Amino acid sequence: MTDRYGIIGYPLGHSLSPYMHNRYAYYLGADETYEAFETDPADMEKTLLQMHEDHILGLNVTIPFKTSVIPLLYGIDSGIDRIGAVNTLKYTPEGYIGYNTDVRGLKYTIEKSGLSLKGKDVLILGAGGAARAAAYVSEQSGCSSITVLNRTYEHAESLCRDFKGKPLDYSSLNKLDKTSYIIFQTTSVGMYPYTDVMLPVPDDILSKALSVIDVIYNPGETALIKYVSSLGIPTVNGFDMLINQGLESRKIWKPDEILTKEIKETVYDECTRYSWT
Numbered sequence: 001m002t003d004r005y006g007i008i009g010y011p012l013g014h015s016l017s018p019y020m021h022n023r024y025a026y027y028l029g030a031d032e033t034y035e036a037f038e039t040d041p042a043d044m045e046k047t048l049l050q051m052h053e054d055h056i057l058g059l060n061v062t063i064p065f066k067t068s069v070i071p072l073l074y075g076i077d078s079g080i081d082r083i084g085a086v087n088t089l090k091y092t093p094e095g096y097i098g099y100n101t102d103v104r105g106l107k108y109t110i111e112k113s114g115l116s117l118k119g120k121d122v123l124i125l126g127a128g129g130a131a132r133a134a135a136y137v138s139e140q141s142g143c144s145s146i147t148v149l150n151r152t153y154e155h156a157e158s159l160c161r162d163f164k165g166k167p168l169d170y171s172s173l174n175k176l177d178k179t180s181y182i183i184f185q186t187t188s189v190g191m192y193p194y195t196d197v198m199l200p201v202p203d204d205i206l207s208k209a210l211s212v213i214d215v216i217y218n219p220g221e222t223a224l225i226k227y228v229s230s231l232g233i234p235t236v237n238g239f240d241m242l243i244n245q246g247l248e249s250r251k252i253w254k255p256d257e258i259l260t261k262e263i264k265e266t267v268y269d270e271c272t273r274y275s276w277t
């Protein structure tokens with residue numbers, strides 16, 4: 001029987017995960033498939049139960065379910081209680097177990113870019129699952145402070161309770177310290193297909209940012225990345241994070257799988273060339 005994997009989220013039109021995982025399967029010659037399960041939030045619980053019944057062995061979880069899926073799980077990986085978000089589910093007969101591989105993906109991306117968060121003021125735009133990964137990585141890396149700017153104040157507040165940050169929304173921008181931040185853009189604003197939009201972050205904040213990490217990978221250059229790059233500010237996009245969270249998910253689903261360096265590099269290159277149009 002073909003082993004089934006997939007991603008659950010809404011919307012999913014932007015996602016590269018099905019292509020990426022199906023390419024790994026192709027090069028491994030594995031009898032498996034990875035499907036996109038676009039799921040209306042109102043149907044999430046029912047759909048997850050059905051997936052378990054259908055023996056879907058592993059799932060990635062994306063917008064908007066990374067936090068809301070937790071109560072529906074049989075358990076979560078002990079290391080991630082602190083994060084409060086999952087992006088990877090593994091089948092067990094009793095139910096799914098949740099893991100977070102976004103954190104490793106993001107950590108790898110930051111290390112690869114040579115960026116140090118130690119002693120830096122961090123500004124996180126957004127307060128969802130990816131924001132929680134950014135807060136966790138920042139805290140672990142010894143950042144000096146965390147400020148969370150989000151559309152819904154209550155969500156920023158909830159994240160800041162867990163990570164000792166300063167919550168703000170767009171009506172309280174005057175309370176934003178005028179310092180040089182490392183900025184994490186973790187919302188879906190600017191993501192395919194609405195690629196020309198940008199969050200209303202004040203120019204005096206953007207213009208003196210130390211670096212901007214936008215976790216969006218589609219497009220590779222969001223409107224925000226294009227803008228701050230034009231000001232000479234170093235930027236990082238979400239592509240390496242995507243590739244690495246995917247590899248970490250596979251290790252959880254199939255601990256015995258061996259992906260050679262050559263397969264990894266080939267799929268990486270293919271993903272850089274993938275076109276959604």
Ligand code: NAP
Nearest residue numbers: 063064126127128129130151152155187188215238241242
């Ligand atoms: P999520 O948990 O649903 O959180 C979404 C966040 O975006 C929330 O803070 C939400 O604000 C904010 N938001 C959504 N629409 C907005 C709008 N129109 N204006 C202002 N804020 C808005 O989603 P997620 O799973 O964290 O994913 C967020 C983004 O990160 C997506 O683009 C996803 O593809 C990307 N991501 C990339 C990777 C990677 O591997 N590169 C990994 C994870 C996520 P409210 O609280 O007000 O709703």
